[in-house]
Amino acid sequence: MNRTGRLVAALAALALSLPAAARAQGCIGAPVPERARGAQLQAGGSTVDVGRDYGSFDVGAAYRANPAGPLAYSAEYLLRSVGDVDTKVHTVSGALAFRLPLPVNLLTTCVRSGVGAAFLSDGSSGSSYTNVTIPVALVVELPLPVGLGRTLTPYVAPQFLWSTTSGEVFGIDGLNESDTGFGFEAGVGLRINRVLLGAGATFADLSPTLGTPAVPDRAFHVRAGLLF
């Protein structure tokens, strides 16, 4: 067995040896241990495609909880400043993840869903609309102990998205459009004792006419927080 093979075998043995109750669940965006909760601040940027691409700067906070059992949940708020005029979009979202009882203990696999809503209200243009996005994701993560009290958790999450937007734009009613599409999320979480760090990127393929969806076309965020 070569060196790589030995490493994989060792990781597999480690994963198989971890009791399920002790595993963190990163399916909710950060490796929060079971029976723990955490809060994070996050910042990043995204690209919003509304026929033309506009960049945004995002800041926000997240609350993530991993109670006993297969369920975990999270809630997030992001303030997205979009485009050259920093048009403000408020985004709130909640997610519920269910850890699948698969026999392979090396990986954690969850089904995650929830709802995200983006609100835009711009008085100067007479625009006001709401976007609601519902993602359904299959999250696969690989928790890796990297020292005492330290866990590194890379994850990927292909997802199916349904999104709808309604409201008015420049004083004209009738913005009422829906779309479905695929998205993809990948990232990594790092827990160092009570400190939670992470970074992630998302990609979504939704119609440009939906305005600023709760899941933007391309986004990258970094996160830092604490367990409590």
Place this chain on the structure above:
Amino acid sequence: MKARALAALALVAVAACSDDAGPVASEGPAAFLPCLFDGANALQPGEVRQVRGAEGEIVCLDGGGEYALVPFFAVRNGRTQLKVSAVGGNLQSASELGASASRGASAPPRTGAAVEASHALHMNLRDRMGGEVAKLLRASGGSLANRAGALGAPSLAAASGTSAAGAVAAASAPVVGDLLQLNVPLFNGIISACDNRNTRPARVAAVTRRAIIVHDEGNPAGGFTDAEYRAFGEQFDNLVFPVDSAAFGLPTDLDESGGRVIVFFTQEVNRLTPPGSSGYIGGFFWAGDLFPRVSNAGFEGCPTSNAGEIFYILVPDPARGGPFSKENVQRGAIGTLAHEMEHLISASRRLYLLNAPLEESWLDEGLAHIAEELVFYRATGLQPRQNLGLPQLQQNVHAADTYILDNLLRYMTYLEKPDSNSLIGQDDLPTRGAAWAFLRYAADRHSGPDEAFFYNLVNSRETGGANVSARIGEDAIDWMQDWTLSVLTDDAVSGVDERYLQPSWNFRSIMPIFTTRGDFPLRTIPLTSAGTAQADLLGGGTAFFRFGIPSGGRAALRLSAAGRATPETLRFSIVRTQ
């Protein structure tokens, strides 16, 4: 999910089967979304932003104020048409732009309705005349290089100079009392004017240094006396001929009459205006008279040609009255002579000196109306680039009435319907009014004296837009677009760049006296958030969409052409008017 790859493939397949120029512009309020995030789109009052083609599909504006959106169809074919649509979001109505009339000003002697009626008559005549000359030129085709030689040197001597002070050959001019047989061309659209003889017995009523004034023996009683005919000849000598020849060059002297032009006052011109018409035709020039009667090496023959330089002018018919009254005919005759003289100079020099095609009608007519304006300046002592307004006209009522009124009324017909006319459109009165105003604008903008500018336009081997481009050293279409905006902004919007001004005339001051409401007659189209504003633009044509943006607000405009993406030839100017 939207299968985008499949959709893209489908689009390619559709595009491969279609002649359409571009994708359909997206519909609905979602199309305005980019303007929610677009920045730095504020204009200051008087500031102009120009976009073209796809840039115009969505335009974002910030900062409140009032605006005009001015599309311009930048093609040189004035008969091409394009439907332009504009929709806007977060707009409000704009106020009326510019100064109002000074009420109480004297009413114009003629109304726009009369001009419109004249328009129909003149178009009909011009079309038929143009067809006849085109046939002659086609028949003469390929032998342009031989034309000068075909006529012989003596007949060209007068035209080869550029100064009105050139010597007048003693030559074979008739004398007063001579009887002549002159043909008046008939344009009935059935028989060629060259084959349809219409000889009129005529008598020489006056001979001056530059004119041979001829009276049709069949003219109605109560017409001009020989003394009055002589006065016309002297005005032609002292005013029309010097002004026109200085600006455009000397005409040929094909009939070797000592450099004189025959001015034929004939009731045949009156007959071109059917009874009951509210307009009338004041006179005409026909290039067929510059062709020989018998074909030669350079020219197809025209058997009915008078083979010389001649105009046909309206005569008084007191029994018919109205525009045929002696007073009215007298008023209009000199302006008509100045106009027709330009046509004569242009046609004769192009045929015999330049070996060049005849000028396009819009430019030829525009130059002929410039001739009338130049005569006005000479008669009044006024100058171009003085922003002449109603006060100056009121101080020169007679000259204004005689020389410039018709130009103003023609321009008014353009202002009333700019979105269905074009300065390079078919030969009608709005086109003529616009072409005159554009040429005046171009002369004012062009560096150098007016005379050189106009002379070079007439004495060119090029025609139309290419001719103008060569004279100004830029693409004429660009200047035409700037001019269309100046139609709106001149004397109405402060702070605009000089290229959006018309330095010679303050039309905002003058035009209201011609309208019943006493306002500037420029038609503008309101653009509101409620609906779509549309205009059918001709090549070189424009429209004026007006809108406002709430104070501190942001607005979005979406533009399309015939329901499709805006082509590169569709340009837009946006000006903040206040």
